[in-house]
Amino acid sequence: MEKLINEFSIGLFFWQIILFVLLLLLLRRYAWIPILKAVNEREEGIKRALEAAENAKKEMQNVSADNERLVQEARAEREAMLKEAREIKEKMIADAKAQAQQEGDKIIKQAQESIEGEKKAAIADIKKQVATLSVEIAEKVLQDQLKDKEKQLKLVDQLVDDIKLR
Numbered sequence: 001m002e003k004l005i006n007e008f009s010i011g012l013f014f015w016q017i018i019l020f021v022l023l024l025l026l027l028r029r030y031a032w033i034p035i036l037k038a039v040n041e042r043e044e045g046i047k048r049a050l051e052a053a054e055n056a057k058k059e060m061q062n063v064s065a066d067n068e069r070l071v072q073e074a075r076a077e078r079e080a081m082l083k084e085a086r087e088i089k090e091k092m093i094a095d096a097k098a099q100a101q102q103e104g105d106k107i108i109k110q111a112q113e114s115i116e117g118e119k120k121a122a123i124a125d126i127k128k129q130v131a132t133l134s135v136e137i138a139e140k141v142l143q144d145q146l147k148d149k150e151k152q153l154k155l156v157d158q159l160v161d162d163i164k165l166r
Helices: 002-006 010-145 149-165
Strands: none
Touching: none
């Protein structure tokens, strides 16, 4: 270090300071300002990118919330549609049961009426047959009793007596 102090030259020192200041001015004008400008632009770009990312994050949250709301609405609408479909199905089943019951009652009533009609027809037919048989039996009995003249007179007397008594 003593060597530097002994060999110190004021002229050299002066020119070194002037060159240093000129170098600083040149660097400031041509290097630092563009570098600082690029750094500031980069910083602004980063800020904008961060803001855009934040905005995108908020937008994603909004979209996510909207999607969730839409999903909830779709679920609610689906549930409502399923409920309505169940109600329609139950109504259709109830209507079909009621209609089937009415048809069954109608068929049973028609069958009962048909049976009753056939029963009356059968009873009328039996009565007719009984009457025919009775007449035939009475005819045969009368023919048998009326073969003899004495029996005919006796029957006529008996019938006349029955008429007088009444």
